[in-house]
């Protein structure tokens with residue numbers, strides 16, 4: 204497999220600042236309310252961990268996780284989503300904030316938002332660290348967006364290529380070749 208991690212696209216200092224802003228925005232919108240923050244494993248873990256620490260206890264936050272798997276080549280989603288791990292608790296009548304690492308075509312998130320709505324929550328919103336808006340195939344309402352980025356495959360700050368690079372503190376572009384299944 205040939206791949207190369209490029210220079211930094213978004214430095215860790217910029218991510219830190221943006222996550223503080225997002226936390227403030229979320230805190231204002233949900234002040235005095237309960238909020239179930241649903242992290243999509245594994246890519247959103249690093250972002251979610253930083254995000255929730257920037258939401259003060261004026262919001263009653265609980266955490267839950269979902270793991271989904273998408274079939275396609277290593278760098279593109281097919282739109283066929285399989286639930287690998289479901290939520291632990293009911294979200295009926297709850298305010299839900301889905302936290303995702305990146306929105307690309309929007310297929311994964313539009314599926315997940317629809318799935319959440321079927322469970323009759325009080326509300327559902329999406330928070331995504333990164334957004335490749337030009338790649339969108341289906342509409343997704345991203346209420347809280349960290350950064351819009353160009354159509355490049357990126358790794359770091361939780362995002363992987365073939366399971367690697369999640370531990371990089373900044374976001375980098377990676378050039379890849381080859382075919383395999385991607386766990387998202």
Ligand code: 5GP
Pocket residue numbers: 246278279280282303304305306307308309310311312355356357358362363364386387
């Ligand atoms: P979508 O369904 O919006 O096309 O794709 C969403 C999922 O594809 C993300 O959760 C992520 O796992 C994966 N993905 C899309 N673009 C990238 C990227 O640039 N880097 C990485 N590491 N994953 C990506």
